[in-house]
Amino acid sequence: MRNTTFLRAGAVAAVASLALVACGSGDDDAAGGGGESKTLKLALNQTEQHPSFIALENFGKRLKESTGGRLSIQVYPNETLGAQQETLQLVSDGTVDLAIVSGTQLENLNKDFSVFNMPLAFTSVEGQMKVVNDPKTVGDLYSSLESSNKITVVGAFTQGTRNVYSKKGPVNTPADLKGQKIRVQESDLHTSMISAMGASATPMAFGEVYTALQAGVLDGAENNEVSYVTQKHFEVAKYYSRTNHLVGLDYLVVNSDLVKGFSAEDKAAFDKEWAAAWAEHTDLWGKETDKAVAAAEAAGAKFNDVDAAAFEAALEPLKAKFLTSDVQKKLYETAQAAG
Incomplete structure (x- = not known):
């Protein structure tokens, strides 16, 4: 704890x-x-x-x-x-x-x-x-x-690829996140991101997440596999779904x-x-990352792929909302071009 x-x-x-x-x-x-x-x-x-x-x-x-x-x-x-x-x-x-x-x-x-x-x-x-x-x-x-x-x-x-993990079960589409309280970093963008993915966004400091999951204040969180394991979140939220929504x-x-x-x-x-x-x-x-996945699976965590197209469609509107200046649009184009 x-x-x-x-x-x-x-x-x-x-x-x-x-x-x-x-x-x-x-x-x-x-x-x-x-x-x-x-x-x-x-x-x-x-x-x-x-x-x-x-x-x-x-x-x-x-x-x-x-x-x-x-x-x-x-x-x-x-x-x-x-x-x-x-x-x-x-x-x-x-x-x-x-x-x-x-x-x-x-x-x-x-x-x-x-x-x-x-x-x-x-x-x-x-x-x-x-x-x-x-x-x-x-x-x-x-x-x-x-x-x-x-x-x-x-x-x-x-931060590697960030994905969603939950106490309640595997997530396959945004509909599976409806009503779930998912920890998010303290940011308007990321609050909007989790909301667009179907969940109830709950901003919280990183060090408080384990206890919140354990106590039921949170139903899940989003992060990479390494942090999922080093912070032992797999102990209290064993379903890790590869939404691949962000490379942090x-x-x-x-x-x-x-x-x-x-x-x-x-x-x-x-x-x-x-x-x-x-x-x-x-x-x-x-x-x-490879070691973390193996360790989490050995401890009982369950990993699954998701309907990627459904999550991409849910997140698409965020570009129009948050990329508002020429500088931001140019930086985004550079990021996209890098692959």
Whole structure:
């Protein structure tokens, strides 16, 4: 059972502790290329077994080596520093240096991010990664929050294909979701997405989902196979239906003042090691997805395919509702063309 009250209290204590450490460390010169070292604090809402944690841990090790110890990364998993909405604000404030946040969090700050959160925008992880880590395509988008929020988007990890899972039974068509309370990320787009798929959308922080499923507050949720297993949601919602409605995204965000203070040498090392991190993560994702499905099936979870055409038809109207500017339409066309 997930103790979310404990997590919130822990987040407050952890952030307070980090602030004290920052005040006493005297290591800020390292970010500008000085001789001292700086450990960057990175917030993550996943477990230590998740591909994101593994790739980020390795990112930090390589960065430390590449900069001769001037920069390193400590990853705080399991929402230790708070839920994503909280850690995004902490990065903006400069209390936390880096965080992994879902696309829906950035969509709430700039609607142009909603393009890559659109259902059916991407049809493959490979096409997705080609677009979202291409500076020529996303450069303006990723710098759009710097002046208003002091947040720079570094790049993105895939969340893989997201699907629906339920306590009540297999889902084959949108009609099977009628009346079911399905957890959704905190976003107007994703609330509309789940509603279009036939369910009652229930926005909720990620760390609260297990308990809500267990208590009957939720009937199901939508997520990828890896998170379904690492968060043990298969224990309380054993029917996993491959709606393939979305190839999700997580973004790495950094405090803009911090990254602008990097020396040219350290910035080059940071960018190089980040490119290696998302490539490693993508490779891990495929392998861990296969393992997750096998583990869930062994524990009694049931996987099924759905009427894909029925879900595509239900989701089609969202394009007209949410793609309203020329910038958004162009980004969407780029995503579609990537396959």
